[in-house]
Amino acid sequence: MRDLDLLAVHAGPGHALFLLGEPPAGRPRFSRRATALVRDAAAYAHAALDALGTDPAEGPEPRPEPAPRAYRELLDAVRERHPGRALHALTLGPAPALEGTRHHTLAPATRWPSLLRVLLLAELPRDPVALAAALAGLPATGVRPDGALRWVRPPAPPSAQSAPRPAPRAFNQLALGSYNEKLVIESIREAGTLSRVEIAASTGLTPQAVSRITRNLLTSGLIVQDEGRSAGAGKPRIPLRLRPDAGYAVGIHLDPWMITAVAVDLCGQVVARRRMPLEAPRDPEECLARMAALAREVAAEVPDAGPVLGYGAALPGPLDRRAGVLLDPPLFEDWARVDVGASLSARLGSPVVVEKDATAAAIGERWLGAAERAEDFVYLYLGAGAGSGAFLNGDVHR
Incomplete structure (x- = not known):
């Protein structure tokens, strides 16, 4: 039953009904191209599962038979929200017959x-974005103090069901507004310009959600409107695009012979660049001070003193990326276990994202270079040494 989707659950002490649906015909394969969004969705799904808490008892207690009406109402709700799905019913404890489902009885000690966590975790690798969207209401529902739970999976947006090339589906709940905004921004960035109708079709967001999000992004100045274009009869569609000068990012590259710092605008265009040669011996403290100074210089050169949204550092390996620590790279004496991320963050007064140089170059090619939108490729990096970065199934491989 690994390909089944959990569509609803009605449970309490000593009894439970799980309704699972077989995949709809023609369901497209999930694409992992929006890797940052996928990671956000997976993290949200895990948080939603953690909010469920733990089983309040060692085993089921004898309870009166749950009202057949509650189970049948649950079945009606599933059929209304997910028409045409072949259904499986997993029951714990006494349960009435549910017409039109394949029945499976759970062991009394279940x-x-x-089991709820297992079923949902089994779905997570298939499509974390869709699962996170489905779980958006689960923490608010939660397991009540009396140990009961009732939840029905919301239907997928119609545009996401019919899209020939699936984009990450959206979270329409207010609590996930930041995710939806990133989804809209990423869609516009990849396309160059998109109308609101096209944004809704590519993301799976409702037109109302797209209208609200784009209004907020226009107010904040992250996007701008171009002149309307005719799409036949009806009101002309108004293209939206990113405003390049709405924000900037600073990148720092450490090489055995050179420190390079660049500032880029919101569309990835370089607006300032500085270089500083290095000579042996390369003292860690002195190099880190130079890296921070160079980053501040390019940040000061962005047009009209625009806002710097963040900093990143591309470093030679081996590297503990999560900790931001260099692990004794070649041609760098006395650099074993140097915490580059924390040191630069303290000097710049801002968090610093740390990445291996070859992997950072591959991400750049995937975003704006020759490998833009490619699902699988290998990037060869040749500098003072040699390295490589790779994307597999649209996700960076580390």
């Missing part, structure tokens, strides 16, 4: 909260 702990339904644990």
